[in-house]
Amino acid sequence: MDGGGATVHASRTAEEVFRDLRGRRAGMIKALTTDVEKFYKLCDPEKENLCLYGYPNETWEVTLPAEEVPPEIPEPALGINFARDGMNEKDWLALVAVHSDSWLLSVAFYFGARFGFDKEARKRLFNMINNLPTIFEVVTGVAKKQAKDKTPNSSSKINKPSSKVLSRAEARTKSKLSAPKDEEGSGNDDVEEEEDEHDNTLCGTCGTNDGKDEFWICCDNCEKWYHGKCVKITPARAEHIKQYKCPDCTNKRARV
Numbered sequence: 353m354d355g356g357g358a359t360v361h362a363s364r365t366a367e368e369v370f371r372d373l374r375g376r377r378a379g380m381i382k383a384l385t386t387d388v389e390k391f392y393k394l395c396d397p398e399k400e401n402l403c404l405y406g407y408p409n410e411t412w413e414v415t416l417p418a419e420e421v422p423p424e425i426p427e428p429a430l431g432i433n434f435a436r437d438g439m440n441e442k443d444w445l446a447l448v449a450v451h452s453d454s455w456l457l458s459v460a461f462y463f464g465a466r467f468g469f470d471k472e473a474r475k476r477l478f479n480m481i482n483n484l485p486t487i488f489e490v491v492t493g494v495a496k497k498q499a500k501d502k503t504p505n506s507s508s509k510i511n512k513p514s515s516k517v518l519s520r521a522e523a524r525t526k527s528k529l530s531a532p533k534d535e536e537g538s539g540n541d542d543v544e545e546e547e548d549e550h551d552n553t554l555c556g557t558c559g560t561n562d563g564k565d566e567f568w569i570c571c572d573n574c575e576k577w578y579h580g581k582c583v584k585i586t587p588a589r590a591e592h593i594k595q596y597k598c599p600d601c602t603n604k605r606a607r608v
Contacts, residue, residue, distance in 0.1 A: 366477040369463045373456050376406035377487060380452045383412040384445050384491045386592045392441070395433035402433040404452060426462050428455040441584055449488040457481070493567065493587030556598060557582035571598035 383391040383404060394414040395402060405413045405428060417427050429451035436444055460481060464474055485495035554561050555568075556576035567580035567587050572595045580586060583599060590596070 364467050366464070366469060366473045366480065369460055369467070369477055370480045372408045372463070373460045373481060374484070375408035375410050376459070377456055377484065378406070378410040379412040380404060380406035380449075380456075380487055381490050382410070383414075384449055384452075384487065385586075385588045387412070388445065388589060392436070395436050397433050397437050399433055401430040403428045403430060404432055404448060406452070406456070426455065426458040428452065442581065442586060445586075446488060446492050449486075449491040453486045453488055456487075491586065491588050496587050496591070553577050555579045555582055556600070569596055571596060571601055573597050573601040 383406075391404075391412075391414065400416060402414050403417050405415065407413070414433075417430060418424065429448075432448050432451070435447065439447070460477060461474070464477055469477065485498070489495035489498070554577075556571070556574075556578050558579060562579075567590075568577050569580055569583065569585050569590055570577050576598060578585075578598055580590070585593070585596070
């Protein structure tokens with residue numbers, strides 16, 4: 353298992369163990385977000401017990417568990433591939449994320465015990481880990497929501513969400529922020545019209561406007577809005593999509 357723990361074996365401080373964990377965490381987040389299609393294919397239920405490994409150099413691997421007993425470091429959850437086809441993809445990824453968080457903690461504190469960390473070193477290590485969003489929070493979009501809740505309202509472009517990836521509530525808020533200030537009467541009318549427009553928007557897949565405060569995404573091609581859950585796009589995955597095409601537009605292109 354290349355890169356499994358060789359880097360941290362020379363480490364003796366909480367900071368070095370934390371850097372090891374942060375690299376492994378980054379690799380696993382890639383597997384569950386930007387590389388999710390590749391990860392999904394590798395987790396074939398027909399194969400033997402598979403594990404998701406994250407390495408200190410921010411890479412990941414789906415492979416069989418280590419053969420040596422006991423293993424060099426704690427092993428991640430076995431058999432993540434067996435549950436793939438029996439669950440909703442979003443729920444399955446969230447489950448893998450939870451087990452990945454547990455594995456990272458076990459590896460970090462394994463090294464803490466191995467290197468003889470005292471109470472203060474263990475506390476320092478935990479606090480550094482606790483300041484990072486969990487993999488589960490990143491994959492499910494909770495981390496993004498928490499960060500947004502902590503950020504003060506601002507009219508600057510940097511703090512505005514993308515117009516193509518919004519919850520319905522955010523879309524209404526954005527309309528209010530964009531209303532002209534020098535034309536009070538017409539500005540209020542425009543806000544009300546846009547708010548009504550968002551209230552009447554129907555999901556291009558299920559045809560309802562339920563879940564106004566849920567995650568929605570807009571197709572860059574046909575400009576229809578979709579529930580994220582209806583097109584199997586999570587907020588974390590949407591962050592890495594430069595131009596989103598809905599299933600209908602994708603299928604039309606494939607037929608042409």
